[in-house]
Amino acid sequence: MRIFIDALSAKAGGGITYMRYLPKALASIDKDSDYFILVSKRYQKGLIQDLPSNFHYYQVDIPSKPVIIRLLWEQFVLPLILLREHADLLYVVTQTACFLSPCPVIIALRNPNVYADFSQLIGFVNKMRRVIQRLITELSVRKAAKVIFVSESSMKQAARKIPVPASKRVVIYHGFDHSFVLQNPSLPSNLSWLGQKDFILCVSNISRHKNYPTLIKGYSLLLKQAMAEQTPDLVIVGGISDQRTYTIIMRLVHDSNLQERVHLIGAVKHSTLPSIYKAAKLFVLPSLQETFGHTLIEAMASEVPIVASDIPVIREICQQAAVYFDPNAPDDLRAKMEEVLSNSRLREKLIQKGLERAKAFSWEKCAKETLAVFKEVYNAAKGRS
Structure with missing residues (x-):
């Protein structure tokens, strides 16, 4: 498999932790697939680490702000890269899919703001931003082959606000080093x-x-x-x-x-x-x-x-x-x-x-379950059982 991981949204907190450890754990169990990890050369240099030869960092010149630049790049430039590199799978570590992706897409719904009650937000602009964010997430769920949640509770809470078919839902806990x-x-x-x-x-x-x-x-x-x-x-x-x-x-x-x-x-x-x-x-x-x-x-x-x-x-x-x-x-x-x-x-x-x-949490377990999702989506796209 040729797997692209779009990590451009990982800027702080859990996103950084996830992308610091998941590639390393995947590298320890998957020697056959080729991985291409998308990072920004401007604000994500700290994510780059030594990994086996089947892992490649694809550095792009994108600023951290405004976010719209990253979103536009992901929607209109990334599909061309995926096509050129013959990608088999795209995993986006946030809730916004690449809608023109030529290969199957997996997204991770890790941002609680997407499905939280926004009636208490102050200001029209903030409320409209959240409305648009939720709409894009709903469209992303439709596009995605699978939607990864990081807890059962967040999956249930999200499902009350965003229609995620049961067949697409997967819960994979983050690991711990x-x-x-x-x-x-x-x-x-x-x-x-x-x-x-x-x-x-x-x-x-x-x-x-x-x-x-x-x-x-x-x-x-x-x-x-x-x-x-x-x-x-x-x-x-x-x-x-x-x-x-x-x-x-x-x-x-x-x-x-x-x-x-x-x-x-x-x-x-x-x-x-x-x-x-x-x-x-x-x-x-x-x-x-x-x-x-x-x-x-x-x-x-x-x-x-x-x-x-x-x-x-x-x-x-x-x-x-x-x-x-x-x-x-x-x-x-x-x-x-x-x-x-x-x-x-x-x-x-x-x-x-x-x-x-x-003791219940490990990056090895997280990587094994994530790789299983990759293989399931890949095999389904190829018409394999």
Whole structure:
């Protein structure tokens, strides 16, 4: 098979993690197929790694913004490349298909915003952007031979908003690189203070659906109702995906006089994350929406107890390895953080459950299941059973 993987949409968070590990895992199990991975030479150089000779990086000169440039390139230039290279299959790691593709297309529906309720969005432009995004996704589903979801919960939630035939649906969990916890780099000098105090950790990009205002409010309540001097600081790791949300967070921090207790340290190198997790006292994920939540597995594998939003996908991923709170109730978050921080027996139980649950995820398993989908679609296109 000659398989093209369109990775141009992978810019941050789970998309980067996915494209950092999936090609490597596929390379370990598939020596026969030829893979061509589309990346931008402008903003995705970090994704390029040494792989076997049957893997090729197809670098294109496309900027990260505006997104419309990438979309137009994928719709009108990519089909010509696929035709010229005699591609057998195109896998797009996001929800937008290449509509003129001369070969079968597989898409991955990993963006929760596509099927989320957008009635609460502020501004006509934002609402229209979401309407158009959903329409394009619906058309992409029609074009696709298969639609990959990264959790059962996200598949069920998407199916309520977007008609995805059952015959096209496939659930494949993301994997986890278990060598992550074996890395033992020292904290960089600008973050060395993290090794000198207890802290509550949240690792996630700053965007609206990550629900950071509830985290800040819940933490503020924790400081007021617990002994403030014994309460760990709050550390947030993640780049800014939504400037409006970042502004709201900073205003909350200022209005609550938390400048000395809440630390937004931005994005960090992936190699720095293990040392940050290992130093954390508690991990909190307050999201309103997720499709998977890779940082949950990182926290579980790093022996950090978890307090997380009580939403279906997080329960699916963590199962009994987390304490859950109502994501719309800051005081419930406060109570659950206080409970875990003060109960050593509960902390140890969560740590052990987390270590066991993390074993269920591997990139080898993810690659095997993904390759099986590739072969199924390829054989169907060739008229084979």
